[in-house]
Amino acid sequence: MFMSILKFIFQMFFLLLxxxxxxxxxxxxxxxxxxxxxxxxxxxxxxxxxxxxxDLVVSSTSSWIYNVAPYxxxxxxxxxxxxxxxxYQFKGFSFYTDLLVIVYLLVAxxxxxxxxxxxxxxxxxxxxxxxxxxxxxxxxxxLFLIIITVGANxxxxxxxxxxxxxxxxxxxxxxxxTINILLFAAMLMVMIAExxxxxxxxxxxxxxxxxxxxxxTLEYSGRHLAFIEMGTYIKQLVFMTFMANILIPVxxxxxxxxxxxxxxxxxxxxxxxxxxxxxxxxxxFRLFSLPNYAVIALIIAVLGFLTRFVLx
Amino acid sequence: MVSEAIFDTINRLLSxxxxxxxxxxxxxVYFCISSSTVKEDCINVYKNIECVLVDLFANDTTxxxxxxxxxxxxxxxxxxxxxxxxxxxxxxxxxxxxxIALDVPAASLYEREIHDMYGKDxxxxxxxxxxxxxxxxxxxxxxLRKDFKTNKHIPFxxxxxxxxxxxxxxxxxxxxxxxxxxxxxxxxxRFSVAGEPIINLEAKLYYVHRGLEKLCENQHYxxxxxxxxxxxGDETFTNSLAFCQAIEKxxxxxxxxxxxxxxxxxxxxxxxxxxHLGDISGLCVDTAYIFPSGQLGMMxxxxxxxxxxxxxxxxxxxxxxPGGLRRDFIRNNEKIILECINKLDKEFKETVSVIKNxxxxxxxxxxxxxxxxxxxxxxxxxxxxxxxxxxxTDVRKEFPYAAYSKLKFNIPEHGNCDVNCRMNVKIEEVMxxxxxxxxxxxKMPEEGPVSVDIGNLKPYSYGFGMTESPRGxxxxxxxxxxNNTIFRYKVRTPSFCNWPALCxxxxxxxxxxxxxxxxxxxxxxxxxxx
Numbered sequence: 001m002f003m004s005i006l007k008f009i010f011q012m013f014f015l016l017l018x019x020x021x022x023x024x025x026x027x028x029x030x031x032x033x034x035x036x037x038x039x040x041x042x043x044x045x046x047x048x049x050x051x052x053x054x055d056l057v058v059s060s061t062s063s064w065i066y067n068v069a070p071y072x073x074x075x076x077x078x079x080x081x082x083x084x085x086x087x088y089q090f091k092g093f094s095f096y097t098d099l100l101v102i103v104y105l106l107v108a109x110x111x112x113x114x115x116x117x118x119x120x121x122x123x124x125x126x127x128x129x130x131x132x133x134x135x136x137x138x139x140x141x142x143l144f145l146i147i148i149t150v151g152a153n154x155x156x157x158x159x160x161x162x163x164x165x166x167x168x169x170x171x172x173x174x175x176x177x178t179i180n181i182l183l184f185a186a187m188l189m190v191m192i193a194e195x196x197x198x199x200x201x202x203x204x205x206x207x208x209x210x211x212x213x214x215x216x217t218l219e220y221s222g223r224h225l226a227f228i229e230m231g232t233y234i235k236q237l238v239f240m241t242f243m244a245n246i247l248i249p250v251x252x253x254x255x256x257x258x259x260x261x262x263x264x265x266x267x268x269x270x271x272x273x274x275x276x277x278x279x280x281x282x283x284x285f286r287l288f289s290l291p292n293y294a295v296i297a298l299i300i301a302v303l304g305f306l307t308r309f310v311l312x
Numbered sequence: 313m314v315s316e317a318i319f320d321t322i323n324r325l326l327s328x329x330x331x332x333x334x335x336x337x338x339x340x341v342y343f344c345i346s347s348s349t350v351k352e353d354c355i356n357v358y359k360n361i362e363c364v365l366v367d368l369f370a371n372d373t374t375x376x377x378x379x380x381x382x383x384x385x386x387x388x389x390x391x392x393x394x395x396x397x398x399x400x401x402x403x404x405x406x407x408x409x410x411x412i413a414l415d416v417p418a419a420s421l422y423e424r425e426i427h428d429m430y431g432k433d434x435x436x437x438x439x440x441x442x443x444x445x446x447x448x449x450x451x452x453x454x455x456l457r458k459d460f461k462t463n464k465h466i467p468f469x470x471x472x473x474x475x476x477x478x479x480x481x482x483x484x485x486x487x488x489x490x491x492x493x494x495x496x497x498x499x500x501x502r503f504s505v506a507g508e509p510i511i512n513l514e515a516k517l518y519y520v521h522r523g524l525e526k527l528c529e530n531q532h533y534x535x536x537x538x539x540x541x542x543x544x545g546d547e548t549f550t551n552s553l554a555f556c557q558a559i560e561k562x563x564x565x566x567x568x569x570x571x572x573x574x575x576x577x578x579x580x581x582x583x584x585x586x587x588h589l590g591d592i593s594g595l596c597v598d599t600a601y602i603f604p605s606g607q608l609g610m611m612x613x614x615x616x617x618x619x620x621x622x623x624x625x626x627x628x629x630x631x632x633x634p635g636g637l638r639r640d641f642i643r644n645n646e647k648i649i650l651e652c653i654n655k656l657d658k659e660f661k662e663t664v665s666v667i668k669n670x671x672x673x674x675x676x677x678x679x680x681x682x683x684x685x686x687x688x689x690x691x692x693x694x695x696x697x698x699x700x701x702x703x704x705t706d707v708r709k710e711f712p713y714a715a716y717s718k719l720k721f722n723i724p725e726h727g728n729c730d731v732n733c734r735m736n737v738k739i740e741e742v743m744x745x746x747x748x749x750x751x752x753x754x755k756m757p758e759e760g761p762v763s764v765d766i767g768n769l770k771p772y773s774y775g776f777g778m779t780e781s782p783r784g785x786x787x788x789x790x791x792x793x794x795n796n797t798i799f800r801y802k803v804r805t806p807s808f809c810n811w812p813a814l815c816x817x818x819x820x821x822x823x824x825x826x827x828x829x830x831x832x833x834x835x836x837x838x839x840x841x842x
Contacts, residue, residue, distance in 0.1 A: 034606025123486050127823070199672070202600035206494030207827040210598070218493075283672040284600035287508060287824045 007088045007257065014261060015081055019233035020044035022240065022272045026197075027204075029276035044233070051226035059120045059219060069116035070220065070227040076109035077234040084241045085165040087260035097161040099147045103140075106194070106235060110136055113228070117216035124208050128215025131287065135200060135212060138294035139193045145301040146183050146190070149308050150246060168249035178311065182304035184247045188274065189297035191239035193290075195232065197275065199282040200290065210284070240271050314391035315339045318361070322395060325360055326353050337561045337775045339711070340394045347399045351410035354384050354397055358416055363388045363395060364692045367787050368422035369802045370430045372458045374403055376772065380432060382409060383789070385776070389710045394776055401432070411437035417690040421812065429456040444518045444841075447471035455526055462526060475514050478504040483511065486823065490519045497837035501826075508822040513815045521841040528801040529793075533559055533634065533769060536798045540788070541629050543803060544839030546590070549583045549628040550781035551788070551805070551839075557713055558777030558790040559634040563766050572636035572763055573715040574756040578649070579619075579628055579641075580714065580779070581745040581752075585656070586615045587782030587834075588696075588738040588745075594831045595735055596667070599676045607663045611656055618652045621645070636763025646753055657746050664739055677732040681829030683817040684729060693813045695784020695806045696741065697833050700726050700733040707780035718755065721748050731832040769796045781806055783836065805839040 024041035031038020040046075058066065083097040083105070110132065117129035151159035156167045193200045196213035205211060208218065217228050244267035245252065251263035285293055319341045323333055329352075332344035345353050357363065367385035374380075379400040386395040401407045411434035413420040423434045424443035431454040433440075448469050454460060477485070483506050490498035498519035504512040524543065528536040540555035541548045553576060560568065593608035616626040622641045623631050631637060642649070667673060683693065688701035698705060706723045708716045724740035726733040774791035784806030793799035814833050818826055 030602055033603055035610060036606065123488070127486070198600045205598075205600065206492075207598060208493045209488065209826050210824045210828075279600075280603055281670075282601075283670065283676055285672075286676060287822055289675070 004088075008082075011086055011088050012078070012082055015086065015234070015237060016078070016230075018265065018268075019230065019237045020048060022236065022268060023233055025269065025272045026276045026279065029273065030279060033280050044229070048226050048229060051221075051229070052223055054222040056222040056224060059122075061121055062116075062119045062219075065112065066116050066119045066219075067224075069112040069119075070224040070231070072112040073109040073231040074227040074234070076105045076112075077231040077238065080105040081234050081238045081241060083161060084238065085161060085245055086241060087257055087264055089162060089165065099151070099159045099161060099164070100144075102161075102238065103143060103147070106238065107136070109231065109235075113216055117219075120219045122219055124211065124215040124218050127209075128211060128213065128218065131212045132196075132216050135193055135196075135290060138290055139190045139297060142186055142294060142297040142301045143190050143194075145298065145305055146186055149179065149183060149301065149305045152305070152308055164246055165252075168246055169252045171249070179304050179307050180247050182300055182307060184243055186297050186301040186304060187239065187243050187247060188271075188278075189293065189300070191236070191243070192275065192278065193293070193297075194239060195236035198279040199285050200293065202284050237268075240268050243271055244268055315341060315393040318388055318391060318393045318395065321361065322357060325356060329353050338566070339392050340396065340776060342396045342398060345397055345399050347401050347407050347409055350382070350384070350397070350399045351412050354412045355415045357386060357395060357397065358412075361386070361388060361395070362390060365416050365418045365422075366394075366692065366785065367789065367802070367804045368419055368426070369789065369804075370426045370432060370456070371791065371800045371802075372403070372430065372456065373400070374458045379403055380430060382426070382432070384412075385787070385789075387711075389705055392711055394711075394778075408433055408435050410435045413438050418692040418809070421808065428454070430454050431457070441474050444521060446516070446518070447473050455523060460526070462523065473516060475502045475516075476504075476512060478512050480506070482506050490516075499837050503823065503826075505823055508824065510818050510821055510823060510826065513818050513826075515811060515815055517811065517837060518841045520838045522838075524842045525801050525803060528798045530797050530799075532796055533792070533798055536801060537633065540801075540803070541632075543842065544805065544807070544836040545627055546587050547583070547781040547783065547786070547805070547836065547839060549579045549631060550779045550786055551803070552632040553580060553714070554777040554779040554786050554788040555790065555801075556632050556634045556777065557779065558775050558788050559769070560766060561777065562773045562775035562790060562792065563634075563769055565635060565764065565766055568636050568764060569761045570715070570757050571640070571642075571760040574752050575637055575640075575642050575762060576632070576714040577716060577719070577752050578749055579623075579631060581748050582615055582619060583628060584782045585742050585745045586612055586619070588742045589615065589660075591738055591782075591831065591834045592667075592735060594834065595677065595731070595828065596673075598828045598831050599673060601667075601670070601673050604663050604667050607659070607666075611659055611663075614652055614656060618649065621648065633763065635766040636761070638763075640762045642756070649749065650753055653746055653749050657743075660742060660746075674732065676828065677735060677832075678728075678730060680731045680825050681817045681821055681832060682729045683813055685727070687816050688729075688813060691813050691816075692809050694809050695781070696734055696737040697810050697813060698784060699724060700737045701729045702727045705785065707778050707785050711778045713779060715752070715755075719748055719751050721751075731828060734832040771795075772799065774800075783807060783834070783839075784810065803842055805836065805842075807835040807837075807840040810835050811840055 024044045028038050028041050080102045083102050114129035114133055117125035147159055150164055156163050196203055201212040208215060220228055244264060248267060315335060319335045322343060323330060329345050329349045330343050334342045363386040366387040369383055371381045380403045381398050381400050384397040388395060411423055413423055420439050423437050424439060426432050428442055428444040450467060450469055453466060483504055486503040486505055488501040490500045500516040502514045503510055524539055528539050537552060537555055541552045543551045589608050589612040593605045596605035619628050620626045622645055683701045685702040688698055688703045693701060693703055694705060704723060704725050709723060721744045724737045726737055769792045771792055771794045777788045779786045786806060787804045789802040790798060791800040810833055818829050821829060
């Protein structure tokens with residue numbers, strides 16, 4: 001029991017450590033494409049360290065929600081990623097590790113962020129909150145359908161993370177099944193929307209009027225901002241882990257935990273390159289075109305869902 | 313000559329109202345009229361002659377005749393003539409003058425500017441709010457009057473700014489700026505929105521008002537030239553060129569050496585390419601389309617490096633002087649220019665084809681920020697923004713300066729009025745500029761002087777200098793004082809004309825599209841605020 005907790009904690013720190021790396025890699029890819037040298041892939045780490053050292057500026061009109069939200073956001077994201085099987089599964093949590101729990105953990109964090117955006121009473125905070133909730137409401141149907149399709153496999157018949165993971169480990173031959181490819185595509189779209197990336201949002205924009213996620217966190221500084229950034233990196237990791245471990249179940253169940261982490265990392269980097277490639281070739285959508293984007297994700301998920309029953 | 317025909321026509325049209333009339337500087341006609349008939353006469357000219365109001369300004373002529381002179385300048389674009397109606401008013405404020413803004417919509421902003429800078433009220437001006445000041449200036453202090461001393465301390469006051477408010481269920485006001493999240497110039501925008509769509513936008517500018525016109529007064533003209541170069545960073549050359557042309561014109565210099573004229577064309581076009589590349593790159597940044605934005609930004613740097621290599625300044629400062637250029641910058645550099653231009657031409661065409669083939673990008677810019685032709689005509693919208701809305705005007709064609717009359721080039725014309733259209737105009741203009749530079753390099757005489765001595769300036773003479781800056785029609789009025797000094801320097805940049813148009817173009821668009829529309833106009837704050 002002690003060893004399992006130790007491994008579990010080791011895994012948690014590992015995830016915390018690698019989460020910012022992928023944003024750094026995406027930025028590097030984007031710079032290279034523009035013939036620029038670009039910042040180091042470790043720049044997000046330096047930024048976090050810098051932010052942690054800085055003082056806080058807190059609006060005098062804000063309430064306790066403003067101060068609590070960054071931590072809630074960070075902790076819910078972290079809890080969500082810990083529910084997912086990465087390399088080592090900790091069975092002690094099995095009673096609550098359901099995929100739907102993960103979704104609602106993320107929603108809880110987001111609700112707090114949206115409230116905090118409204119809390120300061122600044123123009124952009126409220127605007128950002130309303131847009132962020134719109135985006136999340138739009139992609140939610142697709143996300144749920146993906147989860148249900150995964151769980152609807154008669155051999156799993158559950159949305160429990162461990163049942164799904166055990167099945168994936170046992171049946172690694174089904175890696176590139178049509179269902180998985182469709183679900184992977186839909187999940188990629190959901191992930192881009194949820195982690196505020198191009199074409200849904202532009203994380204590097206300086207234009208306060210076009211921001212979605214950034215507008216909501218515009219008032220934050222110092223330690224608070226560091227926790228929000230970290231929360232966003234981890235949230236991105238939740239979706240990437242879901243794709244890497246459940247939708248591409250290759251190289252799972254390694255007895256050696258380090259080799260398992262290596263393969264896991266490799267898969268994440270491949271997904272990162274995919275995201276980077278999409279970012280280079282796409283343009284930010286009009287805000288009112290986002291429903292179309294969400295519908296495309298939903299339709300791909302529906303196709304996956306139908307395939308589940310038709311192709312059997 | 314055509315200007316003479318117009319001179320006669322207006323003399324006949326206004327008949328007895330004309331107190332004094334003059335045709336000077338080849339294409340400038342001046343009519344002195346009484347203050348009581350100003351409105352009537354201006355509207356008469358505006359309605360009967362195909363012209364547009366391009367400038368309306370005042371001049372405190374107290375040292376000369378103890379009067380305040382108000383100038384109404386109309387451009388007759390079809391026949392290369394500037395028609396100026398002016399009226400001398402008593403300087404004590406006893407005489408009020410009628411506003412023409414209801415009949416000539418473009419006049420409204422100028423009238424507000426005169427109200428702030430000279431304290432002259434216009435009867436019946438539809439918008440009497442402050443334009444230049446921000447409610448912190450005492451009401452009786454007017455900076456451009458001759459009795460205003462620049463070193464005097466001005467007590468700080470606080471009055472609330474007025475904005476048009478729109479009320480209704482679900483209508484909110486969104487204040488943005490003056491300090492923005494990016495490294496851009498300051499300007500306050502007050503949006504009235506119903507959800508995302510914009511119902512009304514009001515821009516409050518003049519946060520970078522430096523008092524440039526006032527600072528030039530009583531300065532030697534070579535010093536004023538430095539000020540003119542600093543009106544707006546990315547229009548340095550065209551602004552200084554307009555100033556130089558005004559000085560040359562009022563001093564009777566009709567010929568500048570051919571080599572200087574051709575060199576001026578090269579620099580003006582390099583500046584245009586640089587500006588347009590920056591604009592198109594900005595449009596890509598605003599839509600998060602990073603690949604072409606990087607490409608276009610890189611090409612812009614090529615041109616800036618070329619500028620530096622030629623003149624020592626990336627923004628072409630200290631290049632112009634009245635009478636020509638400061639040095640023969642082009643000599644022995646023809647090959648470098650040609651190489652750079654050819655490299656740019658190839659790369660630019662490739663990048664443009666990438667942009668135009670990206671459906672997602674075109675979807676973003678098409679039907680966004682439509683500026684209707686009627687509004688563009690009423691507000692005298694100039695430059696690429698005007699040409700994209702069907703106002704086909706270009707100073708290079710209509711009031712040819714430097715060596716433009718000897719060159720062949722087209723003015724792009726589009727009629728879709730949206731962001732895409734403005735982008736296309738700029739893309740085509742870059743290609744035209746490349747052609748112009750190639751032509752110039754072929755036609756330019758090998759040897760020859762690059763400047764003439766302009767001698768001492770005639771005191772109290774005046775004239776207009778016009779150039780086509782990357783943003784559009786640029787008009788500088790210069791009146792000289794004694795001992796080679798400047799008595800009045802009035803700058804009207806294209807940004808001043810186009811700012812109100814932006815406020816119209818954003819209506820019914822969503823708030824998220826505002827930065828994109830703003831970028832498609834890419835107006836200068838400093839160039840507007842002066």
